[in-house]
Structures are given as C-alpha cells and as structure tokens.
Amino acid sequence: MIQDNSETILSVRNLTANVDNTQILKGLNLEIKAGEVHAIMGPNGSGKSTFSKVLAGHPAYEVTGGEVMFQGGNLLELEPDERARKGVFLAFQYPLEIPGVTNLDFLRVAYNAHRKQNGLEELDAFDFQDLIEEKLEVVKMNPAFLTRSVNEGFSGGEKKRNEILQMALLQPSLAILDETDSGLDIDALKIVADGVNQLTTPDNAVLLITHYQRLLNYIVPDYVHVMANGRILMTGGKELALELESRGYDWILEENATVGAVS
Numbered sequence: 001m002i003q004d005n006s007e008t009i010l011s012v013r014n015l016t017a018n019v020d021n022t023q024i025l026k027g028l029n030l031e032i033k034a035g036e037v038h039a040i041m042g043p044n045g046s047g048k049s050t051f052s053k054v055l056a057g058h059p060a061y062e063v064t065g066g067e068v069m070f071q072g073g074n075l076l077e078l079e080p081d082e083r084a085r086k087g088v089f090l091a092f093q094y095p096l097e098i099p100g101v102t103n104l105d106f107l108r109v110a111y112n113a114h115r116k117q118n119g120l121e122e123l124d125a126f127d128f129q130d131l132i133e134e135k136l137e138v139v140k141m142n143p144a145f146l147t148r149s150v151n152e153g154f155s156g157g158e159k160k161r162n163e164i165l166q167m168a169l170l171q172p173s174l175a176i177l178d179e180t181d182s183g184l185d186i187d188a189l190k191i192v193a194d195g196v197n198q199l200t201t202p203d204n205a206v207l208l209i210t211h212y213q214r215l216l217n218y219i220v221p222d223y224v225h226v227m228a229n230g231r232i233l234m235t236g237g238k239e240l241a242l243e244l245e246s247r248g249y250d251w252i253l254e255e256n257a258t259v260g261a262v263s
C-alpha cells in the first residue's frame, strides 16, 4: 500500500456553529493536506462564508461542537490574531476598508508580526519597500495603491487584488479565499489566479469558496466539495465543478434527502 505522508494542514471534524443562536454549521467534516487545493461550492446560504469566518475566529460565530485542528494544534483555542500569525489567512468576500491607515503601513505591521511569530527580526522600512515592490509584481498592482488607505475607495476588483497582495506577502500555510473571483473582470481573474498559483507550494494549502466553475479553470482544485445546509454533502475531483455547472445542486440535495430518510 502506498502511504500518503503529506502533512495534514487542516482537520475539521463534526463542526457545529451558531450565529445569533441559529445553527448554521451542522456537522462539517473536512481534511486538507499540504500541497492541496480544495474548492467549496454550494447554494446561497449554505454556510460557506460562515465556515471561513469560524476558521478565522470571527467573534460573531459561536462554535458549539466538533474539532478543528490546524497543523496538529487546536485552532479553536487561538485568538483570531494568533491564528493569522500562525498562518491562517482569510481573503474576505467583502474586504474591509480601513480609513486613515495606509496600505503600506498595514502590510508592514502584518508582515513584521508574522516574522516575529517565526522568531525573525522586523524588516526595516527600506527592505520592506523592496519586498513589497516584488510582491506588487505578482498581482500587477500599481505602487500608488500602497499610499492609499487600506481598500478605501478601491473598486471591487482592486480590493480582491489587494487581498492577494496580502497573501503574497504573508505566504500563509492555509489561504482561505472567499469568493475572491466575484467582481473580477477576465484579466483580473487571471492575474489573481496566477498570484494564487505562484504561492501554492507543497507546504501550504488553499481553500477556495466559489460559485463559478470558471475560477477553477485557472486554479485547478484537487478536490471539489459541495456544501449545503451546513455540511459537506459530496466530494469529488475537479470534474465535479463542471457537473455542478450543468446540473445545479438539486440532484445532490435530493440524493442526500433520500439517504437521510433511509438511515
């Protein structure tokens, strides 16, 4: 038997979570190994963003049961900033604006916090400038975006690109991209996808949440999961995304309703 020795990056078992006392996640299971790209698709309101926010530690979401292990440690015990420093990165569906804080300062503080976590010295402003210019190339962003306040007045697509810039800089172990493709024109979609692909290594993993198969033409997933009603109902390879595009979700919901009725 061939042994798969890849490191497990994320292991989610029977996760349940509430928002405002309403249960949204209802027993979610997922295992992600180093080097893998996973995509989660599913109907509106199925809990995809909730899952990403629970992973990031958003305080509005209450975990009521189950387990989330990240690189062998209990993720749920960590504060949101600790999760980020340890390498969990969430690119938001709706990136926040931070008026009064320049993109450059924001990125430098985030980057140096990350270095500190890894026992490294802070990078001074000059070295950071060199580094960030290199990263701007990855996402083909104009340096003028560095001196503007974080996301303030950025177009939808520029905000998404800025999220990928942050990711390029921080090189997370687990990048969770929540509908990063929404609002992107075709060229921007390719640039963002190239950025993600350049950052994918055998040591890290990517979790994409998307409604559109087209993103998966550019970032090819190892696994596609279908989430509905707070659970992952089906897992397949990249071809599952094509099938979903042509058949929609009802057949999966019906199959699961039948299974649920029998068991």
Ligand SMILES: Nc1ncnc2c1ncn2[C@@H]1O[C@H](COP(=O)(O)OP(=O)(O)OP(=O)(O)O)[C@@H](O)[C@H]1O
Pocket: 019, 020, 022, 024, 042, 043, 044, 045, 046, 047, 048, 049, 050, 051
């Ligand atoms: N604060 C809240 N109070 C009550 N219900 C909430 C709250 N926040 C989210 N929900 C509900 O949780 C459910 C899951 O929402 P979530 O955003 O996780 O879904 P999604 O799968 O990401 O949807 P979409 O594909 O539309 O982005 C939805 O029915 C939503 O209305």
